[in-house]
Amino acid sequence: MPLNIVWRDNADPAIYEAARTSRLFNAQKPTQYPLAIAFVKDTSEVIDVIHLAIQMGCRISVRAGGHSYASWxxxxxxxxxxxxxxxxxxxxxxDTGIVSVPPSITGKDLIEYLDTKGRVCSVGHCPDVGLGGFLLGGGMGWNCNNWGWACEQVVAIDLVTADGRFMRADTQQQSDLFWAARGAGPAFPGVVTRLYLKTKPAIQSMFSSGYVYPIRSYSTILQWTTTVSTSNDSIEVLAIGSYSADLKEPCVTVSVLAYGDNDDDARDVLQRIDASHPDGSLLQWKCEKTNMQQQLEKSGQSFPNNHRYYVDNLWLDDDMDLSLLGRAFNSLPTKKSLLLCQSMFPCSQRNLPNMALSVQSNRWLAMYAIWEEEADDSRCQATVHEVMAELQQHSKGSYLGELDFRARRGHYWGDDQYERLVSVRRKWDPLNRICGCVGLEM
Ligand SMILES: Cc1cc2nc3c(=O)[nH]c(=O)nc-3n(C[C@H](O)[C@H](O)[C@H](O)COP(=O)(O)OP(=O)(O)OC[C@H]3O[C@@H](n4cnc5c(N)ncnc54)[C@H](O)[C@@H]3O)c2cc1C
Incomplete structure (x- = not known):
């Protein structure tokens, strides 16, 4: 079968444009124009495309799930x-509980498949995020603060190198590529064709509580989330600044998910938390039984398709004065925009495995500008940029999965890990064939 390639210079412009933007999540389309888009069906086609690129002297970029906000x-x-x-x-x-997946599989599809087998693994909060980009970036998945980074579940990858060789990387072979595959993100110097992941037994019990407060209470509420997350096991705590659909005003919602081996334990945790919640909530829900599919669906509603997105994030210093987040909570640029404040305790307190992902702290802050009209592009981007630039001095760095490297220089890896990543890239891709991080030459 001939390769299915759409060439910029001889395809019908509409077909080229559909191929260029196919499956891109962000409706704000990029202004870059690839020479061609190759829709590969298997590993041998990936190898063919890389050989073609070598012959033509051009670079390679990769799309797995298409969810990179910056359309990398x-x-x-x-x-x-x-x-x-x-x-x-x-x-x-x-027998082993290892699932092998193509990089383009979405979190939702993988969870549905594993559910039929009584298993689960870490996937992104938004249902359509591709496992490829998500895991290469590190993967802040469901219950990340307890289960650890999603890339920690990767036991091996198959890949095609920048010079067209197919190989496996794990702890025993090409271990430097395996190291990079867990946190290099777009800086990974190869094309991953398959990922092998540890799975866990399905979650027996999952319950949800939520408390909605006026946005002016953000500082008290964040202090409470610190207490709650550091004094209870098996919970995931997220504070969300947003315009509440029910109340028509900006609010801060605390979402607490309890993951347990049985209903009684999960409920007990949420009841203890309920007893400590600050007065003044405008709305609340308590101890509602839920499951991963429902949570993915709910999360998907907060990140609508066909919208324009601009995102930036920071790992806040553990001793930061939380009142400094006032501007962030009060600057949501549109009614669909979100400010997320996720607790990473206790994952943030343990030594990470030897892998490229290396920056984290107790609290992660992300601003998601979400809007529909092109006329609002500059205003929304400027708001995110200004808020994050001001807070950067109170942070240890940023998670590379949810930002645009062109917007702001940040600290995405530890110093040693950055140096190692540069040398792994030079070894495996000396001609810089794989495009890497747009806006961050390494
Ligand atoms: C609505 C939304 C919610 C999100 N939620 C989360 C979340 O909960 N947790 C989280 O950690 N992140 C989250 N993200 C960020 C997401 O993980 C990253 O944007 C990730 O890069 C998306 O992966 P993808 O494969 O879908 O994207 P793509 O745009 O297809 O890939 C991004 C880049 O990753 C590299 N890449 C991907 N696949 C391969 C491959 N097979 N071989 C080599 N390089 C490859 C390439 O450089 C590629 O350009 C979210 C993003 C969105 C839009």
């Missing part, structure tokens, strides 16, 4: 390898 896959003059048509599905080895 779309690069001028590169051949874009789109993995959306990969033919092999997820497959669980029931």
């Amino acid at each position: 896959s779309v690069r001028d003059e590169a051949i874009l390898i789109d993995m959306g048509e990969l033919s092999e599905d997820a497959s669980l080895d029931e």
Whole structure:
């Protein structure tokens, strides 16, 4: 079968544009124009495309799930390898509990597949995020603060190198590539064709409580979330600044999810938390039984498709004065925008495994500007930029999965990890064939 490639210079412009922007989550489309888009069906086609790029002397970019806000896959003059048509599905080895997945699989599809087998693994909060970009970036998945970074569940990857060789990387072979595959994000110097992940037994019991407060209470509420998350096990705590649909005013909502082995334990935790919640809530829900599919669906509603997005994030210093977050909570640029404040305790307190991902703290803050009209582009971007630039001095760095490297220089890896990543890239991709991080030359 010939390769399915759409060439910029001889395709019908509408077909080229559809291929260029296919499956991009952000409705604010990039202004970069690849030489071609190759829709690969299997690993041998990935190898063919890389050889073609070598012959033509051009670069390679990759699209797995298309969820990068900054559309990292779309690069001028590169051949874009789109993995959306990969033919092999997820497959669980029931003896080892290892699931192998194509990079383009979404979190929702993987959770549904594993659920049929009585298993679960870490996926992104938004249902359509692709496992490829998510895991390469580190992966702040559901219950990340307890289960650890999603990339910690990766036990091996298959990849094609920048010079077109197929290989496996794990702790025993090409271990430097395996190290990089857990946190390098777009700086990974190869094309991953398959990922092998540890799974866990399905969650037996999941309950949800939530408390909605006026936004002016943000500082008290955040202090409470610190107490709650450091004194209870098996919970995930997220404070969200948003315009509440029910109240028509900006609010701060605390969402607490309890993950347990049985209903009584999970309920007990939430009842203890309920007894300590600050007065003044405008709305609340308590101890509602839920499951991962429902939570993915709910989360998907907060991140609507066909909208324009601009995002930035910070790992806040552990001793930061929380009252300094006033501007962030009071600057939501539109009614659909969100400010997320996620507790990473206790994951933030333990030594991370030896992997590229290396920056975290007790509290992660992200501002998601979400809007529909092009006329609002500059205003929304400027708001996020100004808020984050002001808070940067109170942070240890940023999570690379949810930002645009062109917007602001940050600290995405520890100093040693950055140096190692640069040398892994030079070893495996000396000609800089794989596009890497747009706006961050390494
Ligand atoms: C609404 C929304 C919610 C999100 N929620 C979360 C969340 O809860 N937790 C979290 O950690 N992140 C989250 N993210 C961020 C997300 O994880 C990153 O944007 C990630 O890069 C998306 O992966 P993707 O494969 O869908 O994206 P793509 O745009 O397809 O990939 C991004 C880049 O990753 C690299 N890449 C991807 N696949 C491969 C491959 N097979 N080989 C080599 N390089 C590859 C390429 O450089 C590619 O351009 C969210 C993003 C959105 C839009």
